[in-house]
Amino acid sequence: xxxxxxxxxxxxxxxxxxxxxxxxxxxxxxxxxxxxxxxxxxxxxxxxxxxxxxxxxxxxxxxxxxxxxxxxxxxxxxxxxxxxxxxxxxxxxxxxxxxxxxxxxxxxxxxxxxxxxxxxxxxxxxxxxxxxxxxxxxxxxxxxxxxxxxxxxxxxxxxxxxxxxxxxxxxxxxxxxxxxxxxxxxxxxxxxxxxxxxxxxxxxxxxxxxxxxxxxxxxxxxxxxxxxxxxxxxxxxxxxxxxxxxxxxxxxxxxxxxxxxxxxxxxxxxxxxxxxxxxxxxxxxxxxxxxxxxxxxxxxxxxxxxxxxxxxxxxxxxxxxxxxxxxxxxxxxxxxxxxxxxxxxxxxxxxxxxxxxxxxxxxxxxxxxxxxxxxxxxxxxxxxxxxxxxxxxxxxxxxxxxxxxxxxxxxxxxxxxxxxxxxxxxxxxxxxxxxxxxxxxxxxxxxxxxxxxxxxxxxxxxxxxxxxxxxxxxxxxxxxxxxxxxxxxxxxxxxxxxxxxxxxxxxxxxxxxxxxxxxxxxxxxxxxxxxxxxxxxxxxxxxxxxxxxxxxxxxxxxxxxxxxxxxxxxxxxxxxxxxxxxxxxxxxxxxxxxxxxxxxxxxxxxxxxxxxxxxxxxxxxxxxxxxxxxxxxxxxxxxxxxxxxxxxxxxxxxxxxxxxxxxxxxxxxxxxxxxxxxxxxxxxxxxxxxxxxxxxxxxxxxxxxxxxxx
Amino acid sequence: xxxxxxxxxxxxxxxxxxxxxxxxxxxxxxxxxxxxxxxxxxxxxxxxxxxxxxxxxxxxxxxxxxxxxxxxxxxxxxxxxxxxxxxxx
Numbered sequence: 181x182x183x184x185x186x187x188x189x190x191x192x193x194x195x196x197x198x199x200x201x202x203x204x205x206x207x208x209x210x211x212x213x214x215x216x217x218x219x220x221x222x223x224x225x226x227x228x229x230x231x232x233x234x235x236x237x238x239x240x241x242x243x244x245x246x247x248x249x250x251x252x253x254x255x256x257x258x259x260x261x262x263x264x265x266x267x268x269x270x271x272x273x274x275x276x277x278x279x280x281x282x283x284x285x286x287x288x289x290x291x292x293x294x295x296x297x298x299x300x301x302x303x304x305x306x307x308x309x310x311x312x313x314x315x316x317x318x319x320x321x322x323x324x325x326x327x328x329x330x331x332x333x334x335x336x337x338x339x340x341x342x343x344x345x346x347x348x349x350x351x352x353x354x355x356x357x358x359x360x361x362x363x364x365x366x367x368x369x370x371x372x373x374x375x376x377x378x379x380x381x382x383x384x385x386x387x388x389x390x391x392x393x394x395x396x397x398x399x400x401x402x403x404x405x406x407x408x409x410x411x412x413x414x415x416x417x418x419x420x421x422x423x424x425x426x427x428x429x430x431x432x433x434x435x436x437x438x439x440x441x442x443x444x445x446x447x448x449x450x451x452x453x454x455x456x457x458x459x460x461x462x463x464x465x466x467x468x469x470x471x472x473x474x475x476x477x478x479x480x481x482x483x484x485x486x487x488x489x490x491x492x493x494x495x496x497x498x499x500x501x502x503x504x505x506x507x508x509x510x511x512x513x514x515x516x517x518x519x520x521x522x523x524x525x526x527x528x529x530x531x532x533x534x535x536x537x538x539x540x541x542x543x544x545x546x547x548x549x550x551x552x553x554x555x556x557x558x559x560x561x562x563x564x565x566x567x568x569x570x571x572x573x574x575x576x577x578x579x580x581x582x583x584x585x586x587x588x589x590x591x592x593x594x595x596x597x598x599x600x601x602x603x604x605x606x607x608x609x610x611x612x613x614x615x616x617x618x619x620x621x622x623x624x625x626x627x628x629x630x631x632x633x634x635x636x637x638x639x640x641x642x643x644x645x646x647x648x649x650x651x652x653x654x655x656x657x658x659x660x661x662x663x664x665x666x667x668x669x670x671x672x673x674x675x676x677x678x679x680x681x682x683x684x685x686x687x688x689x690x691x692x693x694x695x696x697x698x699x700x701x702x703x704x705x706x707x708x709x710x711x712x713x714x715x716x717x718x719x720x721x722x723x724x725x726x727x728x729x730x731x732x733x734x735x736x737x738x739x740x741x742x743x744x745x746x747x748x749x750x751x752x753x754x755x756x757x758x759x760x761x762x763x764x765x766x767x768x769x770x771x772x773x774x775x776x777x778x779x780x781x782x783x784x785x786x787x788x789x790x791x792x793x794x795x796x797x798x799x800x801x802x803x804x805x806x807x808x809x810x811x812x813x814x815x816x817x818x819x820x821x822x823x824x825x826x827x828x829x830x831x832x833x834x835x836x837x838x839x840x841x842x843x844x845x846x847x848x849x850x851x852x853x854x855x856x857x858x859x860x861x862x863x864x865x866x867x868x869x870x871x872x873x874x875x876x877x878x879x880x881x882x883x884x885x886x887x888x889x890x
Numbered sequence: 891x892x893x894x895x896x897x898x899x900x901x902x903x904x905x906x907x908x909x910x911x912x913x914x915x916x917x918x919x920x921x922x923x924x925x926x927x928x929x930x931x932x933x934x935x936x937x938x939x940x941x942x943x944x945x946x947x948x949x950x951x952x953x954x955x956x957x958x959x960x961x962x963x964x965x966x967x968x969x970x971x972x973x974x975x976x977x978x979x
Contacts, residue, residue, distance in 0.1 A: 204948075205941050213942070213952045862903065 184215055184222075192218065199225065490577045507570045515570035521556065522549055523583060526619045535628035543586055543618035546610065575617075576603060585609075588616040668715070675712075675719035676727070678703050679745075683730060687747040693735060695742040696720065762808060763848035775846060777858070780838035784864040787827040787844055789854045791820070798822060805829065806881035809843040814878040817871040830864060832875050893973075897966065900932075901973045908932045915959070915966025923957035939971045946972075 187195065189206040192214060197203060199221040206214060494506035507515060526544060533542035544552070546568060553564045575583050585600040587609055600606045600615060609615035624632070679699055686694050704712050723745070724732050735744045769776045790801050798820040805818060805827055813836035818829050831837040837858070845856040864871065893901075897914035905912075910932050911921035929935050942948040946968050953964035 202943065202945075204943055204945075207941060209938055209952070209956075210941055210948075212955055213948050216951060216955075217948065 184218055187215075196221075491574065492577055507573055511566065511570045512574075514567045515574055518549075518553060518564075518567045518571050519574070519581065519583070521553065522617065523581070523619070525552065526583060526617060527622045530619045530622035531624055531628070534622065534624055534632065541588075541616075543588055543616035545588060545613070545616040547613070549617060572606065573603070582619050582621065583617055584620055586616050586618045586620075588614050668718075671715050672718045672722060675703070675715055676722050679719060679723060680727070680730070683745055683747040693733070693744040693746040695735075695737055695744050696732075697742070699745065761850065762804065763850070765847050766853055767846045769842045769845045776838075776842055780834040780841065780858065782858050782861050782864075783831045783834050783837045784859040784861055785829040785831070785837055785840055785844070786857045786859045787829060787854060788825070788857070789852045790827055790849050791822075791825045792850075792852075801827065803881060804849065805844065806879055808847075809840045810879055810881045812843060813837075813839040814875055815840065816873075816875050816878065817868065818879055819868060819871075828859070828864065828868065830868075830871055832878065893969070894966070897970050897973070900970050901977055904978055905932045905936065905974065910935055913967050914970035915963040915968075917963075920957045920959055920963060927956050929956070935967070936971055936974070939968070939975075944972060944975065 184192075184195075189211070192206055192211070193203060196214065196218055199218065201217065201221065204210065204214060491512055492506040493512075494508050522544060529540060529544070530542045532540050549568055550561055550564045553559060553567070554561055559567075572585060575581060575585065585606050587598045587600060599620070600609055606615055682699055682702055683694060700709070700716055704716065723730050729748050731746045731748055733744060733746055734741050736742075737744070767773075767775055787805065790804070791798075802818055802820050806815065809815070814832035815836070816830045816832055818827065820827050829837075829840060831840055841856050841858070844854055847854045894914055896912070900908070900912055900914055908931065909921070910916055910924050910929055911918065913932050913935060916924065916935075924930070924935065929938070938952060939949055942952060946965075949968050949971075950959075950961060950964035953959040953967060954961075959967070
């Protein structure tokens with residue numbers, strides 16, 4: 181203990197850090213105090229934690245010092261102080277408060293958890309409160325506040341928590357109940373029960389770390405700066421992380437559990453994100469598979485199946501007409517061969533029609549078919565015709581071939597409507613030579629299909645954008661129209677205002693009426709006159725219809741009758757324009773009257789009541805003040821403050837201020853009563869640091885001073 | 891807790907060159923002791939207050955050490971400087 185006094189400053193600092201004390205400059209004046217502090221800390225460490233706690237509880241409870249509590253891990257003593265204090269507040273709870281200290285003696289470990297449970301939420305509230313404090317380094321100071329704010333919550337919550345045994349009088353029964361309640365609490369909230377262990381881990385770690393630090397610095401005392409820096413950083417860390425962690429031990433475990441929760445939370449996020457990702461992946465896979473299957477199915481249906489045709493044989497039918505509803509057995513093969521020959525040709529044509537060239541016909545007429553077949557096989561034309569006839573019959577019986585008879589006289593664009601649906605109507609078209617064979621829905625190559633789709637989308641986009649463009653243009657036009665009307669209206673209103681101004685001022689000059697055209701010539705410059713003629717007409721109309729103060733009449737001016745406007749004025753409004761002048765004194769302020777002080781305390785004045793809410797002409801007000809009193813006293817500084825609606829006046833000395841005071845206080849200015857107050861010189865300087873301290877120059881009014889005192 | 895007139899006076903304005911006896915809790919006797927110890931102006935005490943990081947315990951301890959102030963006096967002085975700092979620092 182004695183060697184503490186002989187420690188160097190650096191060693192002393194490290195030692196203090198080791199005991200969890202915030203770092204502090206060690207100077208000649210602070211050294212003594214810090215050494216004392218270290219002694220106390222060491223003593224308490226040796227005595228064990230409880231004595232330390234007791235020490236802190238012996239202090240004035242409101243001014244409990246945080247640094248001491250930092251090492252205290254057991255909350256029982258501080259609970260005791262709280263209990264003692266709160267027992268003063270609520271007498272009927274005294275039973276509750278007495279029990280916790282008892283527990284500390286008998287059941288050390290588990291008792292810790294119960295007050296912590298109580299403190300969890302209040303300390304959280306406190307935490308946010310202290311974070312919002314502008315000064316971060318206030319942990320010391322905030323503690324008393326915390327205790328104050330905390331104790332009512334504590335006392336409020338304690339009766340509910342201990343209610344199971346507080347009703348009972350028997351101490352043994354109390355303990356039993358208390359253990360039971362603790363057990364149930366422990367089961368309810370396992371995270372809190374686990375906190376003391378974690379805390380125990382944390383504290384040795386801290387002290388080990390600091391001890392190692394102290395060893396390093398002791399062995400390496402030549403360059404201690406680095407270590408101290410570390411210490412400082414560490415201190416700041418703890419400061420920042422939990423200003424309340426040190427400020428109250430009760431807050432500490434909660435903080436710890438919250439950290440743990442945070443880790444758990446981040447892990448959870450990772451795990452939770454995985455499942456939705458998998459789900460999305462599976463869904464994508466599903467749609468891809470469906471798409472592939474669909475594509476495959478399309479291909480399958482379009483593939484030509486060479487077996488299993490439905491063939492109406494003439495032998496098996498009762499009303500058989502060969503070439504119309506049945507086919508002779510011997511011609512079937514030929515017809516199918518013809519089909520297999522012309523089908524690729526038809527598909528080719530359909531594809532090239534759809535993709536490349538709209539000029540190519542997507543169908544083959546009968547004559548074309550016959551010619552083709554004739555050229556390709558060299559068969560007789562009549563023979564080929566017979567084959568074609570049979571093929572047509574077969575086509576109607578086998579629609580899954582995809583070959584249809586179509587009308588060709590409506591142009592190249594084939595649709596479902598142009599399919600000839602039965603043999604009878606086909607006969608009619610045949611005679612007109614307008615029947616043809618076509619594949620309506622060929623299996624287009626991919627690029628072609630894409631091209632067609634994009635084309636379709638583009639077309640619809642063009643249509644849509646056209647619609648939107650017209651809507652937009654319509655909107656803009658509407659807005660422009662509205663704006664135009666509004667501006668026109670504004671212009672008319674403005675014109676009316678100007679006319680009324682002219683009439684009003686003319687009336688003040690003495691004339692009763694003005695010729696309308698003269699008013700126009702007064703308002704509108706020569707070059708604008710034609711341009712504004714329309715607005716002028718509107719304004720004239722407006723005045724005639726909606727302005728009651730102006731009457732339109734015909735007067736003989738210089739021998740000629742003119743339409744004139746006569747300003748009738750408004751009796752109600754005639755007094756509205758108050759003159760901005762001093763209007764007289766409301767009460768006596770001369771020396772000796774009750775309204776003025778016998779001697780002036782300061783040279784500064786604050787003048788109220790001279791400004792209206794919407795007063796813009798600050799200069800005229802200042803001028804009014806100066807003209808009122810500047811000729812009688814020496815004024816150093818005068819300023820009109822628009823925000824406070826006050827005028828601040830600084831005179832050369834107190835006597836001048838008294839003169840100004842008597843000249844201004846209790847006067848009427850433009851219908852308002854002016855009041856003046858003395859202002860402290862310091863306040864004045866604070867507000868206007870630039871104001872001159874002494875004169876000359878003194879301020880004078882521009883207008884010649886009038887003697888108002890008469 | 892209501893504050894004394896001395897406290898209010900001190901906290902109302904910048905301390906300037908005020909003597910140490912203007913501090914709340916520092917009377918004639920304590921003032922004399924502080925002046926003997928070299929703390930003749932209020933701002934020097936403020937310096938010590940700041941060097942001790944506005945720690946109430948340490949400041950009161952120091953007061954006790956330097957001029958044998960009792961806990962009431964040192965607490966008043968601490969509160970006074972603390973409030974002044976709140977206002978002007």
